[in-house]
Amino acid sequence: MLEVIESINWSLVAPFIVIQFILMIIGLVDWAKTKQTNGPRWMWLFIIIFLNIIGPILYFIFGRRE
Amino acid sequence: MTTVLFKKELLENWRNKKWIWVPLVFILLAIMDPITNYYLPEILDAVGGIDGAVIELPDFSPADAIMMSVSQYSTLGVLVTVLLSMGAISSERKSGVLDLVLVKPVSYTKFVVTKWLSLLSLIWSSFIIGMLASWYYTVLLYGEIPFTMLLAVIFYYGLWLTFICTISIFYNTLTHSPGLVAFLTIGTTLVISLLTSLFGTRTAWSPANLSTHLQELLITGDVPSALIYSAIVSILLIILILFASIYSFKQVLHNRNE
Numbered sequence: 001m002l003e004v005i006e007s008i009n010w011s012l013v014a015p016f017i018v019i020q021f022i023l024m025i026i027g028l029v030d031w032a033k034t035k036q037t038n039g040p041r042w043m044w045l046f047i048i049i050f051l052n053i054i055g056p057i058l059y060f061i062f063g064r065r066e
Numbered sequence: 067m068t069t070v071l072f073k074k075e076l077l078e079n080w081r082n083k084k085w086i087w088v089p090l091v092f093i094l095l096a097i098m099d100p101i102t103n104y105y106l107p108e109i110l111d112a113v114g115g116i117d118g119a120v121i122e123l124p125d126f127s128p129a130d131a132i133m134m135s136v137s138q139y140s141t142l143g144v145l146v147t148v149l150l151s152m153g154a155i156s157s158e159r160k161s162g163v164l165d166l167v168l169v170k171p172v173s174y175t176k177f178v179v180t181k182w183l184s185l186l187s188l189i190w191s192s193f194i195i196g197m198l199a200s201w202y203y204t205v206l207l208y209g210e211i212p213f214t215m216l217l218a219v220i221f222y223y224g225l226w227l228t229f230i231c232t233i234s235i236f237y238n239t240l241t242h243s244p245g246l247v248a249f250l251t252i253g254t255t256l257v258i259s260l261l262t263s264l265f266g267t268r269t270a271w272s273p274a275n276l277s278t279h280l281q282e283l284l285i286t287g288d289v290p291s292a293l294i295y296s297a298i299v300s301i302l303l304i305i306l307i308l309f310a311s312i313y314s315f316k317q318v319l320h321n322r323n324e
Contacts, residue, residue: 008105012206015199016097019090026086053094060087061149 020053027056030064037063068176071167075184088150088188092196095143097203099134104207128204128211129284135200136223136277139193144255147189147230152248154181155238155315174319178312182235189227194220211284219280222293225300226276230255232307239315271295273303 027048031037037044037059044063047055079085102109107123126134155178158164167177201216233254237247255274262272269275270292279293 008108012203013101016094016101019094023087023090023094026083030083053091056087057091057146060083061146064082 023053023056024048027059031059034064036065038065039063068180071172071176071180072184075180076187079184079188084150084188088146089192089195091146092139092143092192093199095138095146096135096196096200099138100131100200100203100207103131103134126208128208129215129281131204131208132200132211132216132219132284133277133281135197136219136280139196139223139227140277143193143227144230145252147227148234148248148251148255150188151185151231151234151238152251153238153244154185154235156242156244156247159242160244168319174316175312178235178239178315179308181238182232182308182311185231185235186228189231190224193224193227215284215287218283218289222276222280222283222297225297225304226273229273229300229304229307232304232311236307236311236314239311239318271299273300276300 028045031041031044031048044059047063048059049055051058076085103126155164158167168174197216197220201211201213204211230251234247234251237250237254241247241250258272259274262269262274270279273296275292276296279290279296282290283293
């Protein structure tokens with residue numbers, strides 16, 4: 001397993017991870033600012049944090065109340 | 067008035083963070099498959115492989131890598147586009163914002179066209195950024211591919227995305243339920259794709275064939291004539307559906323006001 005981790009060129013994969021992270025942060029900031037969401041507010045916190053990539057997208061599409 | 071409306075749309079999409087998350091998601095979609103496929107041998111080794119079995123992995127060409135991104139857009143990209151646009155007009159109608167906007171001297175035509183343009187500007191920008199990221203990774207991991215090829219992919223596949231956006235705007239003018247808009251848009255797209263594959267070569271000009279012809283273009287390097295026909299048919303259909311949307315929007319509001 002260690003060899004695999006060493007063999008991966010992290011400068012290639014880093015943007016992928018960074019973008020996921022940015023998405024999560026933006027989702028969290030937006031979540032913290034809104035008082036009301038569609039459905040339970042705490043549920044969305046867990047969705048944003050624990051579902052990679054899809055979590056923040058789901059929140060932006062279905063969770064936000066316009 | 068159109069520019070004021072358009073600026074309002076852009077501002078709204080900035081405030082609800084669409085201008086941030088949609089480009090990011092489109093970049094992720096574009097680079098996901100090229101990276102995973104590049105590291106697939108290592109990943110298989112790491113999990114131990116299948117006892118003694120030799121797994122032959124195909125060597126991907128740069129054209130294959132670009133098509134990986136395009137095929138992600140055909141599924142998840144289209145899904146995101148549809149979900150993103152399902153409330154464009156319909157939710158404003160539901161919430162009553164529409165009445166506030168239309169009190170001002172805004173023509174129905176301008177209103178629909180502005181909604182369409184703001185959706186397109188968001189999708190096209192995200193798509194272009196995503197394809198540039200895909201191109202960067204393709205050149206880095208799989209080899210050179212001319213920039214003009216990338217431009218061709220962006221132009222022709224962008225037409226298919228535009229087509230989907232236009233269908234979505236059309237259903238937006240018909241109903242005030244965002245869920246129904248999404249369902250009908252995806253349904254229509256599926257039916258078009260199904261009919262296209264059912265009739266085979268007789269429907270070579272179908273917009274749903276744009277990505278198939280693109281693959282041909284990437285492999286052979288010359289523009290197949292079917293691709294040009296598909297593009298022309300797509301543009302005509304987009305214009306037609308846009309006019310239909312304006313007409314149906316007028317009808318619906320007219321009936322309601324009586």
